[in-house]
Amino acid sequence: MSEAAGSTGLHTEDMTLNVGPQHPSTHGVLRFVVKTDGEVINEAIPDVGYLHRSIEKIGEKCTWHGYVPYTDRADYLAAMFANQGFCMAAERLGGVEVPPRGEYCRVIACELNRVASHLIAVGTFGQDIGAITPFLHALRERESINDLMEEICGARLTYNYLRIGGVGYDIKPETCARIAAFLDHFEPIVDEYNRLLSNNKIFIERLADVAVISKEDALQYNLVGPNLRASGVQWDIRRDIPYSVYPELDFEVPVGRGERGTQGDSYDRYYVRIRELLESCRILRQCLDKMPEGPAVAKVARKFKPPAGETYVRIEAPRGDMGYYVVSDGSEYPYRVRIRTGSFTAMSIIDKISPGIMVADLIALIASLDVDAPEIDR
Amino acid sequence: MEFTVQDLIQALLPGAIPAPVGYPLAAILVAFAVLSAFVAPLAGVTSWLERRVWARMQSRVGPNRVGPQGILQWLADGVKNIQKEDIIPASADRKLFLLAPYIVFAGFIGAFVVIPFGSWLIPADLNIGILYLLAITSLAVVGILMAGWSSNNKWSLLGGMRSAAQIVSYEIPAGLSVLTVIFLSGTLSMQGIIQAQGWAPQDWFIFYNPFTLVAFFMFFTSALAEGNRTPFDIPEAESELVAGYVTEYSGMRFLFFFFAEWGNLYVIGAITTTLFLGGWQIPATIFGVTMAEHPLAKGVLEFTVFFVKSYLWVLVAMWIRGTLPRVRVDQLMAMCWKYMVPIAFVCLFGTIVLLVIWPDGNPALSLATLGFTTLVLVYFMWRVVYQIMHSRPELYLKPYV
């Protein structure tokens, strides 16, 4: 415990606070050891590992097909992306070609999932700042997406929709019509959400110029996804290392513009997600229009045995660059599965940014990075 | 009909009991009756109503199972909390820890002494009524600080410290706004302030001149801050400080803090109504009936008018809580000292200047202020209609589900 004599010559001490593992706004089981001088933070050290479930090790004991439902659990808010990462890795190893309709089904499901995940991110953001109504409005819209997901793949949270070689279930035309109806309903709701929360002066004051991450820091600390884009780096795997049918789609990559304060502040990280919601809606509309006919899944052997080799697949998940490093030894089981997630690297920058901000700002910082405890630990 | 409850007790006292013994006994009995028959249901129903109002804003239903539409939910919650174990942390300062909820509670219940529910329905019409109110409501901060310190928990301590800083600071804009009203009425007595106003909106102090309109908002905001309500609920900020100063409390002691908080909402509404909204004032004659000839009807009507006006502000406080995020502790201070205190001063001096120009007020200015407020309300309703048209939701016009 550091000791310092203040300007008055009085003896003062730092206070050590344990934020978590059970704390209302740590988004799962997370812990921060915070040293504060009153309300001002001198040091905040993240402590991870409370939610470790050995998902990578389980991969070595499951068949290639059987591991797909486990990847759902890597990040339960964006299960579709975890599925996609692993399936793409397995397809690349086994040389499986996904039919075009399967790719479109994947993109539709993934973008719906991205909207749901970002809704959680912006909703809990409001809740952490103290506004509970926007949180429930966001979750109300997410429920509609869950209903759509239930119609597409039969599950609301752990989808297990993607298969090696395509998707498990074709999206029916009536479901496509319902997705289009949802988008028509959703876009005005985002606008309303902005008027309720994003434009609120108290909300802006809480976030603007708080916990600014510069472009250089963001790159050095390996931030990915919306957190990186908020700092002004235009980097999106969907556009820069294209996969699936993203090259055929027209969409923009929103970056932080510092419109309410400095580029890379908490407000930018929040607002980039709001703009990505609308971009995802745009992608969804294009996909619904362009949906080709044909099979949704390629023929893949039940006993899938890709030839020995290794691959690394990167996809753009809602929490940024999600990487799957998969090694095959030609057997029925993967030899090694390694998952790289965005939340884990986002945790490392908290140490660097937190000195000098207040306890309430730390909560805003964690919320703005949109870390998800199961994704940190896997 | 110029007598108070005080006189009533004295009149009803049996002759056999000497007044020095009987009077305190009767006072305790009356206090107990008022507590159990009025204050407890008031705070309880407020807690239920807040949850229902909140739920509807959030597209939910809210508690609707216990009793008709869930109105008895507070009783169920109370029974549940009484049955819970009363946990006292081993390293807590035991005496202070046990005492703190009662001090907070006393601060809130003491305010009811000077709240004028009708022209004669007031426990004690102190000649320094408003001063007493400002003093007694500040007692809560002692209890909160005590709870924060004695819990021996860092979150509680932070919550208690925040609360102390907040309540002490916001006393100033609140006091300045009250001073504006005192200048207009020339008295500190609650009844005197009400009697200085009329029953019609243009006679209320809120519409007296544009400055008092602003002073009203300054007072209401400060009162919310003193009552630890959103957007100023930083002492118990759930997402930051777990539960702030109540973190270590459980069972009934925990409930006492919230009992005081919800009850305090009504006190805020009552003070606002007294100071700015004409209190219990009703017209002298309604449909040709002179009210002075029907004391009971007059009393009931006055009570109803006062209660409705003050409960309206309870609803507004719930509504604000359902809308706004929480401010940060330094912003709270900046808002108080940089914005609210100067504005309250401007209101005070503006009112004084206008008083010098028109010592008896200017009816045209009052009507103009009233008209402006009405226009704002009309514009607000138009915005509400716009919000509904914009997102085209399914409408449901019933208040209950």
Add this chain to the structure above:
Amino acid sequence: MSEVITYFQNIKDTVSSIFEGMSITFSHFVRKPSTVQYPDRIAQQVQDTLPLRYRGILEVDMDICTGCLACERVCPINCIAIGIERNAETNQRDFTLFDIDICKCMYCGLCMEACPTGSIRHTQEFEGACNNPAGLVRHFVTENVPLYKPKKGGETETRMIQKVDIGKRYMDEIAEPES
């Protein structure tokens, strides 16, 4: 001077944004709540509103189960246990055991995709609460039953035709390559 402008701009922004926010929350008083009052105050059982693809608790139609063990093999967590014995009297193979442990099941749907006849399938049922976890092991074989053998040229018995049709309809929901 610019500081003075910012000062009043701040006041204006605060007032107008709070005004706007409060009009939105007020408009919700006339909007329909989006929640349902599960489980008792609902117009329709939730199970009836779920889509056919919904992956609820598993059920097995033993009459059309061929005993191919595909589901047992594909299950990632081994929650399906199947026992098959040769019956000495009829000289047929009989099921002696078909248990699904609902506690372990993670509703991934791989088993029903592997099933050639659509006999194992997810129902719309999701309410599985019970006091004893042993009650969550579903036993589908109470007495030994013979394995199903698809007849050449289709079924003749009405009951069996219906059952095979239900299985086929269920399998149609799954995306399969055209070939």
